[in-house]
Amino acid sequence: MNTGDLVFFRKRGIIPGLIRFGSWLGATIRREAVPDWIPHHVEIAMIDAGVVYLYGADAVAGFVRRPHYFRLEGLKEGKHFRTVPVAVHGFREEIRDAIKRLEGTPYEEWINVLRVWRRGNTDRSADRVFCSEAVVRVLQEAGVDWVAPLDPDNITPMRLYELSQRHV
Numbered sequence: 001m002n003t004g005d006l007v008f009f010r011k012r013g014i015i016p017g018l019i020r021f022g023s024w025l026g027a028t029i030r031r032e033a034v035p036d037w038i039p040h041h042v043e044i045a046m047i048d049a050g051v052v053y054l055y056g057a058d059a060v061a062g063f064v065r066r067p068h069y070f071r072l073e074g075l076k077e078g079k080h081f082r083t084v085p086v087a088v089h090g091f092r093e094e095i096r097d098a099i100k101r102l103e104g105t106p107y108e109e110w111i112n113v114l115r116v117w118r119r120g121n122t123d124r125s126a127d128r129v130f131c132s133e134a135v136v137r138v139l140q141e142a143g144v145d146w147v148a149p150l151d152p153d154n155i156t157p158m159r160l161y162e163l164s165q166r167h168v
Contacts, residue, residue: 001068003046004088004095004144006135007054008039008161009081016040023158035165037082039157043071044135046099055099055138057131062106084164087146094142102138105129132160 001007010016019040027034043056045068053065054072075081088095108130129137136152146167150160 001045001047001052001083002085003092004086004139004142005045006084006086006160006164007043007045007068007072007081008084008157009041009043009075010037010039011041011075011080019156020158023156026156027158032159033162035158035162037161039082039161042131042135042157042160044095044099044138046096048096055103055134057105057107057129057134059107062104063102063129063134065103082161084161085168086144086164087167088139088142088144091139091142091144095138095144098138098141101141102129102134105134108133132157135160 010020017040020038023038023040024034041056043054046053046055046065052068054068055063055065057063072081077083106129132155133152136147136150136155139147140150140152146163150163
């Protein structure tokens with residue numbers, strides 16, 4: 001795993017299931033393609049002092065890091081998570097800097113979870129972030145071109161997963 005790689009999660013549970021259903025419903029209403037594997041969460045990798053950390057927006061702690069071995073413990077690749085090594089060569093230092101600037105940002109207001117599938121996050125700022133919003137903001141700030149046209153306040157893990165598959 002390298003700095004900038006994305007890890008998408010798909011686990012069972014009420015909240016993950018609602019996020020996946022909302023993503024599917026929104027894409028279906030907008031007549032967008034729906035991938036066969038719909039994630040509910042995404043995190044971005046960063047290597048620091050030889051350790052791989054996964055940064056993600058946690059509903060309690062905000063945008064924080066956890067060692068990848070701890071975060072992926074007990075999970076099966078392909079079933080519970082998928083790693084996407086996106087094309088970010090030449091941007092790794094910029095990604096590290098962008099991650100550090102966003103670290104500690106609080107999680108988005110829960111009411112906006114319900115709005116994203118339909119019309120996007122109405123708060124439109126980097127003061128509070130969802131997981132996919134944080135990843136897009138990091139990659140945009142780092143200058144990664146394929147995320148430049150994306151609206152970070154209106155991106156689901158499913159849509160980011162689908163787009164990232166094209167930029168491996």
